[in-house]
Amino acid sequence: MCGAPAQTPDLPAGTNLDKETVIAGRVTAGGEPVGGAFVRLLDDTGEFTAEVVASATGDFRFFAAPGEWTLRALSRVGTGTVSVNPQAPGLHAVDVVVA
Numbered sequence: 001m002c003g004a005p006a007q008t009p010d011l012p013a014g015t016n017l018d019k020e021t022v023i024a025g026r027v028t029a030g031g032e033p034v035g036g037a038f039v040r041l042l043d044d045t046g047e048f049t050a051e052v053v054a055s056a057t058g059d060f061r062f063f064a065a066p067g068e069w070t071l072r073a074l075s076r077v078g079t080g081t082v083s084v085n086p087q088a089p090g091l092h093a094v095d096v097v098v099a
Contacts, residue, residue, distance in 0.1 A: 019089055020089055022092065023069060023071070025093055038054075041069055043068075044069070074098075
């Protein structure tokens with residue numbers, strides 16, 4: 001069982017965006033959400049750091065440090081990759097399109 005928080009658009013109670021860096025978004029294909037996709041967080045060298053399963057509405061979330069990250073989504077309809085580079089704490093929204 002995955003120890004990650006439930007993947008919803010709402011942040012968990014007590015999340016302090018002044019101190020925490022949150023990378024969150026949605027997995028989509030053709031503009032529609034893709035639920036159940038595996039979303040991987042890779043560091044700036046391409047090394048695996050974490051993985052969550054997107055919610056039924058395609059939502060995912062990672063708590064990470066500022067820096068260069070890659071998100072890779074693997075789903076039944078395809079794969080997609082996007083880079084994100086949060087430079088400070090806060091909520092950093094990024095969607096991953098799979099094809």
